[in-house]
Amino acid sequence: MGLTAMGLTILFDDSRRVPDDILGMTGVGSFGGLIHGRRTLLRHVQEAAQEAGLAPPVVLSSRAALDEAAERAATAPASTQFLLFPANLAAAGPREHLTRMLKTLAQASGNQAWPVRSATDWTGLVLVEQRLAEGAVTAMAQGRLREFVARRRKDFTQPDQADLGLIDLRDPAQFVGFLANNFDARHFNSISDGPDYTLVKRSRDRAKLRREFDYYTLLPAEQRIFFVQPFDFQDDGDTASYRMERLLIADMGIQWVHGTMTPAEFGLFLDRVFSYVTQRPARRVGRPEGRAVMDRLYRDKVVERVALLKSLPAYGDLAPLLARAVGGIDALMDRYLAAYESLRDRFPADRLVVGHGDLCFSNILYSKTTQLLRFIDPRGVESADELHTDPYYDLAKLSHSILGGYDFINSGQYEVALGADLGLTLASNAGERGWAQALFRERLAQAGFDPLLVRLCEASLFISMAPLHIDVPKKILGFALTARAILDEIDQARHGGKGA
Template sequence: MSAPSSIGLITSGAFVNQELVAEFGLLPPSFLPLGVGRLYDMQIDSLRKNSTETSPLYMTVPESFDVPAYDIQRLNEKGVTLLPVPDDMQLGEALVYAINVINAYNTGVRILHGDTVLGQIPSYLDVVSGHAEGDDYSWAAIKHSDNAIVSLETFEATSEQNSENPVACGYFAFSSGAELVRAISQARGRFIDGINNYLQRRPMKMEKIQDWYDFGHIQTYFRSRRLVTTARAFNSLQITHNTVRKLSADTFKMKAEAEWFESVPSKVQPYTARLLDKGSQGQRAFYSTEYQYAPNLSELYVFSTIGRVSWNKILTSCAEFLEICATTPGDQPRDDYSRQLMGSKTVERLERFAKETGFDIEHELVYKGRKKPSLLEISRRLETMVSFDPAASSTMMHGDFCFSNILYNSRNSRISVIDPRGYVFSEKCEIYGDFRYDIAKYSHSVDGLYDFILAGRYNLKQDGLYNFDLNFDTSSHCQWLQDAFSEMTIAGVSVSSAEIRAITTSLFISMLPLHSDRPDRQKAFIANALRLYSTLEGKI
């Protein structure tokens, strides 16, 4: 079997710097969160797009990094081989180490730094990608003559450098692994010096890259994430370095969300995104909020390795927000809202799901080998567990208090909520409802592991249409966090009470028809509802 023309290598063999550790925990750069996945998802896709399908891909990781089982499986499915390297190696040394392990001497080596995503990757070898300008960090300038590289020179952030020389932006391709090993070894493991040695033997070209996303520093991470998010969701979001504009043809929904931000009392405002503008854009309504350079709790829960100190601060801030909501009464009885939010809606949506999919909602189910009632029967039982009190007053409510709608600023240890509901009854904008619904939405992320389902980090087995077995690839902190969460009481309501757990379970059932484009998620939601219901059976 002949050797491949080139191999791809993502260099993620060192942990991120302390700024990013404070945000996301101790992670290699390629494992940083990005949306409902990790940075490596985009990196692998871009490398695959610019190489043959049979071209092997490798990724270096620190030897001390305990790669989660799900990531091992996902990388294996993507055809990526992990190469653990000693933690204390500098970049050039790690490259030599990797090439030796792979035995990639008689092939080309295409290198993408682990903190980098490029909009386009050159398809040929002996090339260095360049960008017109760098950031306020150390970088390498590419001196060239008509794109023929003369040399690379490293500069510190404070250095004065001719802006005509592009910056090396994280992608390098070499036609000979053996020559690269020799060049870096002669430079005593220094990567840039090694490239300059390589240039003495093999000419290299510089190719300018328009779209460079740098995730290597705290400021560049959030800026690059903003740009990637904009590119992926241009129909519904328009993001600048200062603002997020949310657009929708559902004009009432946009109006309700905007008016929620306008109407919340001053004591709530520190916990919310700041509304800047609202209006119409063509056939769509919009509102704009300040863009916040902060991760959401979904990313932190599923993908980070932050510790208990950080999570305790997050839980405290969430509880502060919910306490304020619970002690901000409305004029109407709570029951009016409760019955609309948690009454017959679940059964109505379940019937819609059955009509659309043919799933028999009256068929007895099985979960982990144990018989369970039908979905319809479970829904009816859950409804009986929710108390209705005519004397209770309505309270302020966010309406969608789940992890993806909660940002966390580690600098001030405070959450900031986005994407509120803004209404309970159709065509009536208001900030009021039943705060128990917010607690259930909160639990729907913590105990319900909703964000793990969206990220695909679960294993579902089915024996026939009505027999389910579900397991999650949860982070190490999940059990501790769930235990700490279960001990919380907010405005006199225990978050682990049977009533809150019943509402949480019903949420997974009621959202079934809302995910008609993803039958795989619908099955996971059913299995998850059965998992949650199983913890309630003794209390019904």
């Protein structure tokens, strides 16, 4: 471990074990390993330091590393300043906020401390000159940094900026709020704290938010137990908003990507989800009506979304890569549409069910401890009839998280690699999840769903989502490669005589 010869040295203290409730939600033993915005918190600090023109942070992951840092600080040049940065602190806003903060602190002088409001013991950032660094780092190692600052208060000056906009992730409320938009909040939506333990969801797309709110009011009473209930809809002519209870529960996307579930725990989660699936109110329809709904979801939407993707400015740069990855987006779409037409008669198409409409993991709040399950962010509707959808659609959304690895792509936990044959391949950080996929397939069969049709519908999602994620073009390659793999699996099942 080296310390910079001059200027600001960031000491990133990642030695503290996360609290048990956060460990249970994420399975991550230290805060630096938490994934947020497609990067770990440690990676965010490293990249912010680079953007601020500073040396890479010194990562202290154990008590021994802290003790060594204290010894090295004692012999560092007198011009060196040290920023003691506990890993449990995070910038509440976008990463640019963290970069600006580090640039500002790099220009600060003297010894300064910025306490951060916390529901637990004292925490904060501390900037010290070299002459105090050994004592400060030793105090940090002992968990006595507050006492050190208080004891040497004559050496510390009042900082110009009292609040750096940081939060303490050891506080469960701040932790869940911080990760609430971890994956894919649309650019026109915002989630903020409301009064009395509520959240406020706000959007400039007022009509969309009105439809979303109306979904809850039109939902059959027996289904409402599965949803976080909204209230207090407001429309000021510029934005619309509603409030809902703030539950201190991480969504399943967060838990899935961090690998927190054991087979037994995941089985209990599936029991709860399929309780919802099998209880969805249904109405019988003629096959022409059922097929018309299917065609809108699994054929027409795919065609429309591919056309939208090709109309976007960024598509020009993406097209050659899609050609290398899957033979081009048109070829992928045509292959999917051929598979859909060949399997279309296999769908029952004789009933519609009340569906969520976007039952991906990031819209499912779940507590392993209490098995409390609640859904958020359903698709909007304007009438009770619009609540009904094809029975396979919600299952396809679940499948694209469990079988398709959507959350790993969406959170940046994947790579698109160039193979020896110059083809592109997808490698995610999912690890071995075959046990979870087998449990899901079992539940599908028990509930009377054809796994092959679920995968077919799932492939349509990966293709149709592409234009919605154009802000990160690499994601689209991940989605396309996943859709290709699903279609390969479907071909093998149909022509090889094996189940999907």
